[in-house]
Amino acid sequence: MRHTTKQPRANRTITIDFQNEATYFQLLGDRKAFLECVLAFILSIGFQLTHKTTCRGGGCLTRHSHYARLRLGGITIWRLQCTMCHAVFTVLPHFILRYRSMRPEVARDALLATHGGLSLEWCAAICHISPMALYRLICALGHQSVVTVLTRCRLPLPVYFLAAGKHSKCLADKVYLPTIVRGRVLWHLGYITEASAVAFTQSYGEFQRAASQQDPSYRVKGVLTDGFDSTTKSMRTLFPGARLGTCLRHALLKLPKKLVAIASPVRQTLRTQFHTLLYRARQRKGLRVFALGQRLRHFADHVARTAGTANGERVRRWFQEKKAGWYTVLADPQMPVTSTLLDQAHNALERKLFAMKGFHHPGGSQQAFLTGLAHLYNLVPYQRRAQHAGQCGVEVEGGRVPTPDWMLNLQILTSGGFQ
Numbered sequence: 001m002r003h004t005t006k007q008p009r010a011n012r013t014i015t016i017d018f019q020n021e022a023t024y025f026q027l028l029g030d031r032k033a034f035l036e037c038v039l040a041f042i043l044s045i046g047f048q049l050t051h052k053t054t055c056r057g058g059g060c061l062t063r064h065s066h067y068a069r070l071r072l073g074g075i076t077i078w079r080l081q082c083t084m085c086h087a088v089f090t091v092l093p094h095f096i097l098r099y100r101s102m103r104p105e106v107a108r109d110a111l112l113a114t115h116g117g118l119s120l121e122w123c124a125a126i127c128h129i130s131p132m133a134l135y136r137l138i139c140a141l142g143h144q145s146v147v148t149v150l151t152r153c154r155l156p157l158p159v160y161f162l163a164a165g166k167h168s169k170c171l172a173d174k175v176y177l178p179t180i181v182r183g184r185v186l187w188h189l190g191y192i193t194e195a196s197a198v199a200f201t202q203s204y205g206e207f208q209r210a211a212s213q214q215d216p217s218y219r220v221k222g223v224l225t226d227g228f229d230s231t232t233k234s235m236r237t238l239f240p241g242a243r244l245g246t247c248l249r250h251a252l253l254k255l256p257k258k259l260v261a262i263a264s265p266v267r268q269t270l271r272t273q274f275h276t277l278l279y280r281a282r283q284r285k286g287l288r289v290f291a292l293g294q295r296l297r298h299f300a301d302h303v304a305r306t307a308g309t310a311n312g313e314r315v316r317r318w319f320q321e322k323k324a325g326w327y328t329v330l331a332d333p334q335m336p337v338t339s340t341l342l343d344q345a346h347n348a349l350e351r352k353l354f355a356m357k358g359f360h361h362p363g364g365s366q367q368a369f370l371t372g373l374a375h376l377y378n379l380v381p382y383q384r385r386a387q388h389a390g391q392c393g394v395e396v397e398g399g400r401v402p403t404p405d406w407m408l409n410l411q412i413l414t415s416g417g418f419q
């Protein structure tokens, strides 16, 4: 017998804001008004429906659409069909979460508490749900890719970005979270159990594939990395034309560790001088690459004179190893200079993962869970006293979210039926 590979059913669920529940139940009895309301909402958020690839239906359902009713927890759900390609869309009203009995307002509070760093157990306790239900909700959100959600918000694919792997732990095992950040937005948050270049390439490759699907001509111009060997190698493999730089702030933090067995004021003075050197190199623009090479040589000589030849030699070798990455940062004005925003993202995630040790088990859906957390990171607005209070990361970076309500945005953006 021949087996035909079954195509996974396309998720064409769409979340529609009916403003309030009463409106929804009223509209259920009026097919024409229902369709009009759905179409008006889709038009208002500027999205299109994902028809079948062959469909040239103009991205809209017509009034002649076929419909059917299903029952979900006692609530009638409508399905609409495109008359051209016969794609079926399941219309979820805003007060229903896909496959979940949890109400969105409960989910909203629990997710906000999770995002704020409270453990799943505590979030669940204050919202009267089970920790597992919250975990599954985050995983469900994480089934939609970050690249899809961000491009739906009309953010351009990042031409320059930060890439670094965060070390974490799954019980006693070391794990790594390869991360791509552009400004205040996470474009990729992977999960791998080994630090090899192959594993990193595979994880970052998921981002590369998703991005190329959105735009086949997508090219990366510059990446600021942590200087970690596997990160650098994977970036070279996946984005061959990209310039790879290393973080200048990290260079500054590293210098004191290269200076051994000297009095602390001497070390402090050298660090300050190195800071001035990098700062001036950045100011010089056109001349700065040449100037940096010369100044690094002079600085290593200066270290040898003031802190001994052993320290001078160590610093010289370190410069040799790192300077290409620093040149790259200085040679391209658009290149990110420091990885501060990526470090902030990692610190925020670290707090959550630490608080979730109980769920951080080897058999869990780590990748989906982390992607869910990435969506929260990108879409939950900053709180009252923050620099960008009221805006989410996507908005700060110039993206557009469908509605002023972050929870509704999360529901709409992670649903499968919109384009």
Ligand SMILES: [Zn+2]
Residues within 6 Å of the ligand: 051, 052, 055, 056, 057, 082, 083, 084, 085, 086, 087
């Ligand atoms: Zn169609």
